[in-house]
Amino acid sequence: MRHILLSTLLIAPLLALPACTRQEGNDNVLHAGNRSEVQDLDPHLVSGIAEFRALGALFEGLVSLDMEDLEPVPGAARAWEVSPDGLRYVFEMQPEGRWSNGEPVTAHDFVYAWQRMLTPTLAAEYAYMLHCLKNGRAYNDGEITDFSQVGVRAEDDYTLVVELEHPTPYFLSMQIHFAWFPVHQGTIEAHGALDQRGSPWTRPGNHVGNGPYQLADWRPDDVLRTGRNPYYWDAENVRLDGVNFYPISNEQQEERRFRRGALQLTYAIPMHRIEHYQANQPEVLVLAPYFQTYFYRFNTTRPPFDDQRVRQAFGMAIEREELVGNVLKGEEEAAFFLTPPDTVGYTSRAQVTTDVARARELLAEAGYPNGEGLPTVEVLYSASETDKIITEALQRMWRENLGVETTLLSQDYKVYLDSMSALNFDVIRSTWLGDVYDPVNFLECFLTDGGNNRTGWGSAEFDRLIEASYHEVDPAQRHEYLHQAEAILLEEAPITPVFFQTQKYLKAADLLGLTPNFQGFIRWQDLYFDRPAGTEAE
Amino acid sequence: MIGFILKRLLSFIPVLFVIITVTFFLVRLAPGGPFDQDRRVSEAAMQRLLEAYNLDAPLHRQYLDYLGGVIRGDFGPSYRKPARTVREWIVLRIPVSLELGAYALLFALVVGLGAGIVASLKPNSLLDQVPMALAMGGICIPNFVLGPLLVLIFALWFNWLPVAGWNTPADKVLPSITLGAMYAAYIARLTRGGMLEVLSQDFIRTARAKGLREARVVLQHGLRGGVQPVVAYLGPATAGILTGSFVVETIFQVPGLGREFVEAAFNRDYTMIIGTVLVYATLVLFLNLLADIAHAWLDPRIRAQ
Numbered sequence: 001m002r003h004i005l006l007s008t009l010l011i012a013p014l015l016a017l018p019a020c021t022r023q024e025g026n027d028n029v030l031h032a033g034n035r036s037e038v039q040d041l042d043p044h045l046v047s048g049i050a051e052f053r054a055l056g057a058l059f060e061g062l063v064s065l066d067m068e069d070l071e072p073v074p075g076a077a078r079a080w081e082v083s084p085d086g087l088r089y090v091f092e093m094q095p096e097g098r099w100s101n102g103e104p105v106t107a108h109d110f111v112y113a114w115q116r117m118l119t120p121t122l123a124a125e126y127a128y129m130l131h132c133l134k135n136g137r138a139y140n141d142g143e144i145t146d147f148s149q150v151g152v153r154a155e156d157d158y159t160l161v162v163e164l165e166h167p168t169p170y171f172l173s174m175q176i177h178f179a180w181f182p183v184h185q186g187t188i189e190a191h192g193a194l195d196q197r198g199s200p201w202t203r204p205g206n207h208v209g210n211g212p213y214q215l216a217d218w219r220p221d222d223v224l225r226t227g228r229n230p231y232y233w234d235a236e237n238v239r240l241d242g243v244n245f246y247p248i249s250n251e252q253q254e255e256r257r258f259r260r261g262a263l264q265l266t267y268a269i270p271m272h273r274i275e276h277y278q279a280n281q282p283e284v285l286v287l288a289p290y291f292q293t294y295f296y297r298f299n300t301t302r303p304p305f306d307d308q309r310v311r312q313a314f315g316m317a318i319e320r321e322e323l324v325g326n327v328l329k330g331e332e333e334a335a336f337f338l339t340p341p342d343t344v345g346y347t348s349r350a351q352v353t354t355d356v357a358r359a360r361e362l363l364a365e366a367g368y369p370n371g372e373g374l375p376t377v378e379v380l381y382s383a384s385e386t387d388k389i390i391t392e393a394l395q396r397m398w399r400e401n402l403g404v405e406t407t408l409l410s411q412d413y414k415v416y417l418d419s420m421s422a423l424n425f426d427v428i429r430s431t432w433l434g435d436v437y438d439p440v441n442f443l444e445c446f447l448t449d450g451g452n453n454r455t456g457w458g459s460a461e462f463d464r465l466i467e468a469s470y471h472e473v474d475p476a477q478r479h480e481y482l483h484q485a486e487a488i489l490l491e492e493a494p495i496t497p498v499f500f501q502t503q504k505y506l507k508a509a510d511l512l513g514l515t516p517n518f519q520g521f522i523r524w525q526d527l528y529f530d531r532p533a534g535t536e537a538e
Numbered sequence: 539m540i541g542f543i544l545k546r547l548l549s550f551i552p553v554l555f556v557i558i559t560v561t562f563f564l565v566r567l568a569p570g571g572p573f574d575q576d577r578r579v580s581e582a583a584m585q586r587l588l589e590a591y592n593l594d595a596p597l598h599r600q601y602l603d604y605l606g607g608v609i610r611g612d613f614g615p616s617y618r619k620p621a622r623t624v625r626e627w628i629v630l631r632i633p634v635s636l637e638l639g640a641y642a643l644l645f646a647l648v649v650g651l652g653a654g655i656v657a658s659l660k661p662n663s664l665l666d667q668v669p670m671a672l673a674m675g676g677i678c679i680p681n682f683v684l685g686p687l688l689v690l691i692f693a694l695w696f697n698w699l700p701v702a703g704w705n706t707p708a709d710k711v712l713p714s715i716t717l718g719a720m721y722a723a724y725i726a727r728l729t730r731g732g733m734l735e736v737l738s739q740d741f742i743r744t745a746r747a748k749g750l751r752e753a754r755v756v757l758q759h760g761l762r763g764g765v766q767p768v769v770a771y772l773g774p775a776t777a778g779i780l781t782g783s784f785v786v787e788t789i790f791q792v793p794g795l796g797r798e799f800v801e802a803a804f805n806r807d808y809t810m811i812i813g814t815v816l817v818y819a820t821l822v823l824f825l826n827l828l829a830d831i832a833h834a835w836l837d838p839r840i841r842a843q
Contacts (some may be wrong), residue, residue, distance in 0.1 A: 008823070037619070038621075038765075039618060039619050039620060039621065040619070040620050041621065042620075042621075045620055047575065047577070120586050121586070121589075121590065122585075123583065123586035123587040123589065123590040125573070125575075125579050125582060125583060125587065128580060128583060140582075141582050173559065179625070197591075197620050198592060198615050198616075198620035198622070198623065200623060202621055203621075218792070220621075220630060221629075221793030222705070248703075248791070249791065250702050250791055252700065252701055253700070253701045253702045253703060253791065256700070256701060257807065263600040376711075413570075413804065414569065414570030414571075414574055414804065414806050415569045415570055415803070417570055417574045417575070417576065418569040418574060419569075419572040421574070421578065431576070433576070433577075451578040451579070451580055451581070452577065452578050454578075464604070484729065
């Protein structure tokens with residue numbers, strides 16, 4: 001009896017040995033690393049970049065963007081007209097537009113989707129993006145309950161009329177964001193209420209989208225498979241048979257899978273492998289500018305950073321070129337202003353400088369000659385190896401250039417966010433990734449009492465300029481307001497910019513059609529493999 | 539026996555109740571919440587999110603609602619991964635953790651028993667000292683050190699095995715060894731001790747005197763008594779392997795319950811944290827009960843009690 005017990009114990013696990021899995025790679029399907037598991041496939045309930053990528057394959061907004069120049073190209077809408085005051089858009093829907101279940105995509109679908117997005121009880125985190133719609137915020141905040149007062153209506157099945165609260169020059173380019181994607185009313189309501197979070201409509205077999213690809217299978221933490229959507233209005237120009245997204249959070253593992261040929265596109269690349277690829281395989285390495293700035297926030301509500309001169313001194317003592325050249329390796333660009341350069345033609349005129357002599361003077365003027373008498377400054381960052389390296393480099397620069405000793409503190413991400421929001425820091429590492437392709441997206445963070453300000457700083461003049469830019473139709477004058485606002489921000493220095501981040505990833509040499517752009521936007525339907533005939537068969 | 543089991547099962551209820559209560563209030567003490575992100579949502583949007591998940595209610599109210607849900611088998615929604623409920627996530631993750639645990643236990647038994655038997659044959663020789671020194675090392679090295687060390691050697695230097703993942707059989711080797719190593723070491727020492735004791739007894743001398751082959755003496759007569767301590771150890775070892783896998787699952791990116799637990803803790807996904815803790819607690823309780831039953835079944839003296 002005991003023998004049986006023992007042998008059962010020994011043999012049972014062997015029976016569970018898995019079958020060998022198929023090696024991916026030579027089918028006409030793109031296997032792409034996607035860092036993290038998507039939270040959901042409901043475009044109204046997600047946030048994050050992994051979701052931005054995957055949902056872009058499954059859904060399509062009114063317009064899409066050309067990957068090369070980020071100019072609007074037809075999406076679910078075939079054509080559009082904008083009124084001269086920039087407040088009214090009329091979209092003509094694609095006559096051939098179809099959901100993945102074959103039903104037509106109509107203007108009513110967008111009205112329904114935007115109503116759902118703005119429904120207060122759905123509590124969509126990205127609902128604020130739709131606040132530019134006339135009465136969008138009022139409906140979302142529950143101040144009005146009649147959705148017909150909101151600036152979107154379907155004139156007929158194929159005509160959508162949108163009215164905005166104020167001119168929004170980036171309204172069209174915003175449409176690639178999942179917050180604006182349509183959802184299929186019948187599917188949502190077959191599986192739950194309009195405002196039900198986490199309803200099973202997003203499961204394989206239930207999911208309905210209007211994108212170039214449709215959901216084939218979703219095995220959490222393994223793979224999200226998509227296949228062609230035969231009903232997509234431009235299906236004949238979709239060249240891949242599908243895109244599979246793999247949530248691989250470990251960059252080294254992702255890179256190894258790329259090397260084995262199991263992935264043709266990665267999400268990132270380990271910092272230490274960049275030089276290897278630059279030297280040996282530059283054709284698969286993508287290093288491209290990104291719409292993201294790395295900067296430090298100062299806590300302006302308590303000494304010593306309540307003194308503008310101390311903030312300026314700390315900013316001027318950072319040798320950004322050295323940091324970018326010697327510490328970082330991904331072709332990042334030193335940042336002397338906050339908004340990434342050439343954002344829709346806007347490059348800040350005002351700049352911060354690196355000037356060690358002036359920084360020492362400022363510190364002395366503030367009462368801390370050579371850093372004497374300065375209270376201990378703590379620099380906070382979230383637990384990440386790259387942030388540690390960067391923060392240590394800055395610590396050294398502040399010591400050598402200002403004679404200031406700083407202590408470094410790393411915190412678990414949520415604790416770090418909590419410290420930042422509660423202004424429980426002296427200096428804190430920060431980044432901002434623009435979610436709307438416009439310079440105002442970076443600057444409006446620092447409106448007095450804005451949720452993303454998190455420095456305690458405020459300037460009435462700055463607020464006035466940003467507000468003025470919201471209502472300005474003339475692009476040149478609008479940029480002028482933003483130039484002035486950014487100058488105030490850099491002069492009063494509640495933040496100090498450090499560098500502009502880059503996208504760093506690997507792309508198989510035979511994967512074509514992908515043009516890296518500022519927003520990291522990938523139009524999956526434009527991608528294809530340049531492979532000799534015959535190799536596509538499994 | 540049935541009365542004994544029933545009594546033990548009933549005693550689970552207060553234990554689990556205390557665990558739920560303590561976990562529920564402890565997770566709320568950690569700074570940050572499930573919806574805090576780099577891009578902060580407005581106060582109004584945050585309020586709506588809290589309302590959507592009943593997180594704006596007074597804490598004691600939330601606690602009672604949660605308890606009510608648990609009694610009905612509803613562990614609530616996941617705040618950070620709304621695609622599935624906490625119960626569905628747990629159901630999805632458990633098989634992976636069980637599979638990893640089974641391989642780890644298999645590794646621990648094969649290596650542990652083998653090393654223990656070899657060591658017991660020639661006490662204080664090199665064949666004894668080398669495996670026992672290795673076993674002592676195995677007990678002393680925590681798995682969060684052993685895991686990266688094995689990755690460094692077998693994945694990065696020799697390029698034999700994958701760094702992480704859970705798809706191919708090769709993926710499963712390093713996590714299983716990392717998780718099982720400490721238990722293999724314990725089992726080796728227990729087997730050696732048990733075997734030495736049995737091999738010095740009279741019936742073994744009799745068997746040898748009657749001219750039985752040494753292999754038969756050791757494996758048939760010696761092992762039966764020698765593995766008794768190992769059998770007793772299997773209950774706690776299985777519990778330890780199943781609940782201790784969260785470090786290994788995180789190192790090797792194994793999509794099991796342990797990694798879900800760690801992610802939930804980092805994300806402040808309150809319901810997911812309590813749900814996974816509850817599953818782990820229940821597993822430990824049941825495995826200990828099973829160990830007690832097995833013990834009673836093997837030892838008539840305990841059964842009589």
